[in-house]
Amino acid sequence: MIMQLNNKNNAVIVYQSNSLHGAIRTPSDKSISHRALILGALCLGETTIKNLLLSEDVINTAEALRQFGANININKDAECKISGIGIGGLLQPEKNIYLGNSGTSARLLIGLMSSCEVLVKFEGDESLSNRPMNRVLSPLQKVGLEILEDNDRKLPLTLRGATMPVPIYHHLTIPSAQVKTALILSALNISGTSTIIEPIKTRDHTENLLKLFDADIIINKNSDGDDVIKINGLVKLSPQKIDIPGDPSSAAFFVVAGLIMPNSVLKITNVMTNPTRAHFIDVLNRMGANIKIAKTYSKCGEDVCDLEVTSSELKGIIITKEEAPSLIDEFLILSVAAAYAKGASRFCGLSELRVKESNRFEAIINMLSSSGVSCRNVGDDIVIDGKGEVIGGSEIKTNLDHRTAMASFILGLNAHNKIRIDDISPINTSFPGFTQLYTQIGGIYKSE
CATH class of the missing domain: 3.65.10.10 (Enolpyruvate transferase domain)
Structure with a gap:
């Protein structure tokens, strides 16, 4: 229901x-529900998600993706069908994107739009508006993300995605699955190979899902034992049928x-x-x-x-x-x-x-x-x-x-x-x- x-x-x-x-x-799972929605929206064709979590946070992510152009239908049995827009296919939202209390939605969607030519104002409730976003904004500025309304790096934020995004090379100094995922989502729309180094492993649902969706992602260890995540961008994702x-x-x-x-x-x-x-x-x-x-x-x-x-x-x-x-x-x-x-x-x-x-x-x-x-x-x-x-x-x-x-x-x-x-x-x-x-x-x- x-x-x-x-x-x-x-x-x-x-x-x-x-x-x-x-x-x-x-x-x-809330983390996988967010990520499955986003990756389904980046496919051309129909993705089916069974047992999507119908929580406020996940619903806010789905609504944001609709504003970016994805066709998302969720029935009473928590089955979700997504007709995606493809890699780099984000449309210009017609209104501000409100994310309620969801920090996951905010950080992941900032990463998603950072390498696309769209202008977005993100808003949230009182709690989300007090949470810092600098950890995700700073590395994405190197991609080409522009911050038009700063607000001390908290929501509301007005952002413009990069016109010519450059590949990412980032070393995660603080363990954060959300920052890692934001960078990965940005990399999907960037020509060339992006590299993310993760010394302390965090939840890896994004990497696991990307393999299911046929993304070009390779994960190896370096000489220090860190995970080295390499993503080749502008690779077509394949729609899937998944059960959360x-x-x-x-x-x-x-x-x-x-x-x-x-x-x-x-x-x-x-x-x-x-x-x-x-x-x-x-x-x-x-x-x-x-x-x-x-x-x-x-x-x-x-x-x-x-x-x-x-x-x-x-x-x-x-x-x-x-x-x-x-x-x-x-x-x-x-x-x-x-x-x-x-x-x-x-x-x-x-x-x-x-x-x-x-x-x-x-x-x-x-x-x-x-x-x-x-x-x-x-x-x-x-x-x-x-x-x-x-x-x-x-x-x-x-x-x-x-x-x-x-x-x-x-x-x-x-x-x-x-x-x-x-x-x-x-x-x-x-x-x-x-x-x-x-x-x-x-x-x-x-x-x-």
């Missing part, structure tokens, strides 16, 4: 629940829920296990989690599995800064696991959390500290002193961040006192249906 956008404040009270039981099908796998970042919330609630057993199906996305399972296993893989299969060139999660006594853990890039979307829910664990946990190298949908570094500390959990920062690290229980009695501000809202729900599952969440409407940007699943397995909350 196609989701209706909800921008109203929606406060809830979360109560301590009983044991959790049932089966949950993980919603489709489940989002591991969404599954993580219910995995932790099943672990922290006594006498609970959950089956969570359709979980993508791409190594750059599912590292949180390894982390939880190190904490003592009882997580079993019940079945494995593949979708869209990605490994997928079904999980059986049983309540467990968790222990504290150290997560190194080298692990941080592959856990960037899971630290909020991992902080909940650490709060219910026994012993100290230390999450290292979390500076990137400060520039997500909200300042998630502060969000973790505020969420846990206000709920009676000892939590502090040491530079870019967060230290959580888990006592195996959470007092609760807190009021948590989501600051328009979907993951803060969902993590707060899970925190409240076994807290001794109720937890108030000021606004859960941002959840629709990534996980429509979250609250229904929450109550389906035994979670208790009520709307104010």
